[in-house]
Amino acid sequence: MDSSIKNPKGNFLKKLKKKKAKIIRFIIQIVFFVTMPSAFTSAFSGVKYIFNSLGAGQKLEITSFLLALIALCAYTVVFGRFFCGYACAFGSFGDYLYEIGQFVSKKIKIKLPQIPLKIRKALDYLKYVILIAICALCFLKLYDNLRGYSPWDVFSMITAGNFKLKAYILGIILLVLIIIGMILQERFFCRFICPMGAVFSLLPAMPVTALLRDRQNCRKGCKACLKKCPIDLEISDIKEKNVNAGCIQCQKCVNICPKSNIKSLIPFIKGNELWWLISRAAVLMALLMAAGI
């Protein structure tokens, strides 16, 4: 007889163990969401500040925005886009919406429409266009005319408890469209739109902490990691050491791999270990606090 039927509690614990990494991720995301909801806008304000100053011919001073930007970029070079996967309030917001959408669609047994893979792959480049556009607008001193257009501002105002949103009609419409996208497609905003994500993707992330796999050891025809990946990334071989710029270090591939074949280059560390997740989050938290967020 199956032991799980004899011992339902054991089954529950087994399930819990399997979901351990998922639960830890959820807790870390909640902690950052509550304590640092504006980390992403502060850092991106640093980018806008640089281009505003360049456009105005002003000297760059080390402001708290610039510090936040430098801190997050330095962190991303060492640990990859762990910030995106575990700490960004907007990313977490998207994860909640997607999970709720999936839960509801399972309950009512209606499959949500999906964006076709080809279009998804093409849309991956949209974020660079948006980044360049915003930088150009800042440089030309036109960005301030667009006050009220930013869905980020609307989101961070709502999370700060400010509902005086009269002047933000367009920002609200954009936010609603993004919310619909977030429900249909996991990490919709992070993949396609986020200009901060575009900056992170352009950084030289060190291959040491990136997730790689030993392809020779893979089961033939197994595509579990590719199917689980929110960004549709194919993990590169351990010999090539190519870092996927889009990888947000969500660790879903590490969790799903039936052969535990996905790991970082650091010996004995795969990526989803409890202590390793928590210490990376702690380093990030300390760094952001030091930067004054």
Next chain:
Amino acid sequence: MKSFFIKLSNLILVVVILLVYNNIVGGYYANYEVKAAKIKAKIEAIEKENSSKSSYTDGNYQGKGSGFGGDIVVEVVIKKGKISKINVLSHDNEDDAYYNMASDVISDIYEAQSADVDTISGATFSSTGIIEATKDALSKAV
């Protein structure tokens, strides 16, 4: 690995460009600041002659303005007809990083002796809140 080195050299290039830019602009500004200080001294001398028409009534006045996450309340202290101190009494819902940037506007207000100053770019909401609150307080001091 190849893309890593390409990105690394790009990053180094960007940082070097920004540092060089800062040095050039910094040198230019140092020159400019000396001139600006001379002009400022002249203006101040003229203002001193005209200072007999002091504008505000002495006392403490409170004012309210709306910032990023809600209301900002300030207290303006007027001594000898001049703005001598601005205390921010509450800024509960402001984000710290933004608020710290925005509070620079207070020293601008001292300098100008008026709330007609520019907002701090990048922290428009919070600095607008402080300016509005100061204007509100000053309107009671006339």
